[in-house]
Amino acid sequence: MIIEELKDHQQLIQKVIDTLEDDIAQACEMMVSVLKSGSKVLIAGNGGSAADAQHIAAELSGRFVRDRRALPGIALTTDTSALTSIANDYGYDHVFSRQVEALGRTGDLFIGISTSGNSQGILNAFEAATKLGCKTLGLSGRDGGKMNGLCDLNIIVPSDVTARIQEMHILIGHILCKAADDVF
């Protein structure tokens, strides 16, 4: 089982190398240009993808590898008071969109992470971000789901396995942080 899992990961990483370089480069350019303009990055996801959102945001505000200036990255998954009140009063599907409406400004980048591409809270957040004039980047998998029509760039990891897709998402997140390290 262990070797099978590792080989599965290895095969997917090769597919990502073969098919997603251009998309990842475009995502790096997107994030770097937003940060250069003084705007910020908001990130959201559910479950393991919530952890990815926090992981990437922390590496922007804290650091990735290099000692560079602090960068504005905010995960929308960490404020339990906001999450519980919005879910309680408006419904869970609004927990991210409501925070995007509160915190997002024209020119910011919203990154939504969903392995299915179909989590309603993430879809609503893309709609809210677009209405505000934010740039929008999706990290998804499978066939990209409904995120396909809702973001400027949807990076679709070519797999149907949630865990494998998540493993590629955090790798792509680290590449985004490396791109920031190289510029700031």
Ligand SMILES: O=C(CO)[C@@H](O)[C@H](O)[C@H](O)[C@H](O)COP(=O)(O)O
């Ligand atoms: O981490 C895992 C599975 O590896 C789970 O917690 C997973 O993230 C959750 O089931 C999410 O709710 C899945 O949502 P999504 O990726 O389809 O948007």
Ligand SMILES: [Zn+2]
């Ligand atoms: Zn997981």
